[in-house]
Amino acid sequence: MAWLRIVMVMVGSLVSWQACWADDATLAQTQPLELAGDFKQAEQLLDTALAQDDLSPETRYTLTYERDRLFRIRRDFTLTQEMLQKKILAGVKEATPEEFAQWLKEGRFDYRDIDGQRFYMDSSVRNLFYRDPKLEHRRYAPADEADVQQLRLNLTRQIRAAVKAEKSPYVLTKKFDVHFTGKVHADAVPAGSTIKAWLPIPRSFPFQRGFQLISSSPQPLEVAPADSPSRSVYFEQKATAGQPTTFETHFTFEHDAIRFDIDPSLVTPFDGNDPEIACFVQEGPHVEFTPELIALSKEIVGDEKNPAIVARKIFDWMSNNIQYSLAIEYSTIRNVSDYCREKRYGDCGQEALLYIALCRVNGIPARWQSGWNLFPGRLNLHDWSEIYLAPYGWVPVDVCYGITALQSMNYLTESERQEVADFYFGGLEPYRMAANSDHSQKLSPTKLAPPSDTIDFQRGEYEVGDKNLYYDRFSYDFEVEEIPAPTTTAAK
Numbered sequence: 001m002a003w004l005r006i007v008m009v010m011v012g013s014l015v016s017w018q019a020c021w022a023d024d025a026t027l028a029q030t031q032p033l034e035l036a037g038d039f040k041q042a043e044q045l046l047d048t049a050l051a052q053d054d055l056s057p058e059t060r061y062t063l064t065y066e067r068d069r070l071f072r073i074r075r076d077f078t079l080t081q082e083m084l085q086k087k088i089l090a091g092v093k094e095a096t097p098e099e100f101a102q103w104l105k106e107g108r109f110d111y112r113d114i115d116g117q118r119f120y121m122d123s124s125v126r127n128l129f130y131r132d133p134k135l136e137h138r139r140y141a142p143a144d145e146a147d148v149q150q151l152r153l154n155l156t157r158q159i160r161a162a163v164k165a166e167k168s169p170y171v172l173t174k175k176f177d178v179h180f181t182g183k184v185h186a187d188a189v190p191a192g193s194t195i196k197a198w199l200p201i202p203r204s205f206p207f208q209r210g211f212q213l214i215s216s217s218p219q220p221l222e223v224a225p226a227d228s229p230s231r232s233v234y235f236e237q238k239a240t241a242g243q244p245t246t247f248e249t250h251f252t253f254e255h256d257a258i259r260f261d262i263d264p265s266l267v268t269p270f271d272g273n274d275p276e277i278a279c280f281v282q283e284g285p286h287v288e289f290t291p292e293l294i295a296l297s298k299e300i301v302g303d304e305k306n307p308a309i310v311a312r313k314i315f316d317w318m319s320n321n322i323q324y325s326l327a328i329e330y331s332t333i334r335n336v337s338d339y340c341r342e343k344r345y346g347d348c349g350q351e352a353l354l355y356i357a358l359c360r361v362n363g364i365p366a367r368w369q370s371g372w373n374l375f376p377g378r379l380n381l382h383d384w385s386e387i388y389l390a391p392y393g394w395v396p397v398d399v400c401y402g403i404t405a406l407q408s409m410n411y412l413t414e415s416e417r418q419e420v421a422d423f424y425f426g427g428l429e430p431y432r433m434a435a436n437s438d439h440s441q442k443l444s445p446t447k448l449a450p451p452s453d454t455i456d457f458q459r460g461e462y463e464v465g466d467k468n469l470y471y472d473r474f475s476y477d478f479e480v481e482e483i484p485a486p487t488t489t490a491a492k
Contacts (some may be wrong), residue, residue, distance in 0.1 A: 030066060035321055037113035039070050046070075065450040068468065069332055075472065076328040077119035078111045084109065084120045091125040093138040103128070123326040130325050131345055133407060146411040148377055153416055156423040159257040169392075170207050170256040172428040175485035176374060177252050183458040184245040188473040189464050191241035193324040195313055198232040198443045199436040200371065200462045202253040206394075208434055210254040217248045222445060229441040230457040247460075255434075259427040260395045264308040265468070267389050277388055280365040285440040286336040286455065287357045296341060297361050307364045311387050313396070314358045315425045319402035322351055331454040347385035348400035349456060353439070355399045356385050364388070368439035369396070370453050374431040375482050382432070382456045398424040 026049040033042040046067040050060065060063065061389035069115055079087070081104070090102050103109065108128060123128070129135050137141065144346040164173035184195055202211045204226035213223065213233065222234040239245050272278050300317045301310050333339050337357035340346035352368060361364035364374035365388035373382035384398040405412075407420035412420070439455045451461050459476050462469035 026063065027066065030174055034070065034390055037115065039074070041115050043067065043070055044113055051061060051264075051331050061450060065331075065454075066087070067335040068450055068470070072329050072470070073332050074114065074119075076121060076332065077110075077114065078122055079120040081118060081120070081126065084124055087125050087127070091140065092128065092135065093140060095138070097418070108132075114484060121328060127325050133410075136410070145246055145409070148375075149228075149409045149411045151376065152409075152429075153412060153420055155257075155429055156354075156420055156427065157427065159259050159427060160423070162257070162364075163259045163261070165450075166215045169258055171259070172257040172430055173254050175252060175254045175483050176211070176421065177481045178250070178433070178477070178478060178485050180249045180251075180460075182204060182247045182462070182474060182476045184239070184247075184462055184469060184474045186242055186244045191238050191274075193239045193464045193470070194236050195239055195245050196447075196463050197235045197237070197247045198447070198457075199235070199247060199249055199459065200433075200457055201231050201233050201249065202255075203228060203435055203437055204233040205434060205437070207256040207258050209252065211251060212253070213249065213251045215248075215250045217246070224444045228444060229438040230443060232443050232457065232461075234445060236444075245332070248380055252483070253433065255430045255432055257428065257430040258396055260392050262308050262312075262392065262395065262426055264306050264347070265393060267308040268304060268322070269305070269307055269417065270363060270388060270392075271388065277365050280367045280388065281360050281363055285358060285378050286333075286353050288333075288335055288338065289357075292359055293338065293341060293357055300340045300358070301362060307387075308389055310362050311359055311364055312425055313387070314355060315397060315399055316363075318351065318355060318358075318399050319406050319421055322346065322354070322399075324348075324351075324400065324403055329453075330456065331450070331452065335456065343473075347383075348398075350395045351403065352383045352385045355397065355456075359385075359387055367394075367437060368455075369434055369437060370439075371458060372478065372480075373457040374433060375429065379478070379480060381456075383456060384428070394481055395426050396424075396428045397426070398428060446455050 026045055030042040030045050033045070046063055050063050050067065054355055055063070077423065085097065085100050089095050089097070108131065110122045110127070111118050118167050131138060159172060163169060180199055182197060182199055189195060201213070202208055202209070211226070213220070216233065218235055220233045220235055224231045224233070232248060235247050237245055237247065270277065270281065279342050294420070301313055304310050304313060322340065322347040325347060327347035327350055330349065336350050337353040340350040340354040349370065356366040356368065367386050368383065369386050372381035373380045384396060384400065386394045386396055401424040402421040405417050405424070409417045409420060436457055441457070443457065443461060447461060447463060449463045450468040452468060452470050453459070458476070462474055
């Protein structure tokens with residue numbers, strides 16, 4: 001029986017859901033094989049299908065994605081049970097083989113069965129601590145989080161005070177000087193090949209402005225418009241034998257702290273008249289209104305109809321019931337929001353997509369936002385979300401930090417943890433760089449191969465011809481310095 005495969009196809013002016021009969025016979029065989037753990041056989045079938053010369057671009061794209069996906073799963077799951085046990089016994093104080101066996105029995109470690117052998121996720125030791133806070137005292141080298149947690153609490157209080165004093169949701173502007181470097185490894189591609197590179201840069205938002213590209217190497221061929229859903233600067237450069245191929249940007253930008261104090265009595269349901277907002281109440285990639293999602297929504301929301309109260313109920317439920325966990329690559333997951341719902345854990349992006357899905361199923365416009373976390377001492381990638389609440393407009397919600405505040409900020413009192421969590425429903429610190437206003441978006445110019453990250457754009461993307469260069473072929477780094485900023489926000 002032919003399978004109708006719903007896939008993302010990067011064609012035209014937007015990434016779109018497309019229903020493709022993408023060599024259905026191949027997919028009908030390979031997808032069950034993958035689920036059964038027969039990766040080699042699935043790979044052979046996909047390689048045979050891709051060897052055909054008469055495939056449509058859409059079909060080739062889909063089959064390439066399916067083939068790449070198997071490789072990516074293998075990269076995430078590399079530990080045999082013996083290897084995992086050694087890591088657990090070395091990484092958890094006083095852990096015993098008997099305790100490890102019990103944790104295995106309880107299903108505490110993510111795994112995949114691949115070609116007759118069970119492999120566990122590389123991040124299993126760290127995730128054991130994330131998913132069971134009671135084990136925190138058994139770390140060999142626990143991080144001292146006291147100063148960072150106090151700094152975050154103090155900053156949220158400063159932002160609230162500034163918003164009250166200035167009567168604006170945008171305050172305490174910060175200006176940042178950024179050096180980003182993407183490096184394709186030496187001999188990752190044949191010498192003389194033209195490497196295409198897309199590097200992330202700040203998008204324009206009411207709270208983020210003033211982007212200036214000070215320098216780059218090489219010279220960019222395109223800088224995407226300021227309102228691009230995933231904003232990039234595009235380069236091309238030929239590879240040289242024995243040498244890495246380096247792409248660099250140096251830029252500055254400004255970012256405000258944000259805090260909306262929402263009065264639910266003023267909030268009205270979205271009327272659907274604005275098409276630019278209406279798309280964010282619909283289903284889409286990784287946001288599907290499954291029966292399980294609808295049932296969870298009813299459990300959380302009950303009969304409540306006020307959008308602000310509904311959105312807050314979802315935030316509170318997730319902050320108390322979803323755990324933070326390091327993630328497998330998003331591109332290997334069929335439906336990220338459902339993955340987080342089922343597992344009851346996820347990283348910042350998986351949590352954001354579940355929050356977005358739960359809001360949308362209740363008629364609340366919700367969208368992805370992501371880029372970098374520039375918080376002092378915590379430079380990293382980060383994802384969060386925005387919801388649309390009339391008359392306030394787009395309001396930030398960082399459910400990951402709600403989860404972190406309530407479940408992990410153990411150097412704060414219970415009331416202080418709640419205070420921090422409350423802030424992130426409607427607030428953000430200024431230590432962010434937001435490159436994306438939606439997920440699963442195409443880059444400019446259009447990337448021909450399935451991207452390394454099919455949801456997000458934070459680390460850069462690379463390809464040669466129509467072949468993607470995955471994370472094993474490049475590295476990235478960014479350095480950020482805070483510099484003097486204007487005394488008032490341009491948003492006012």
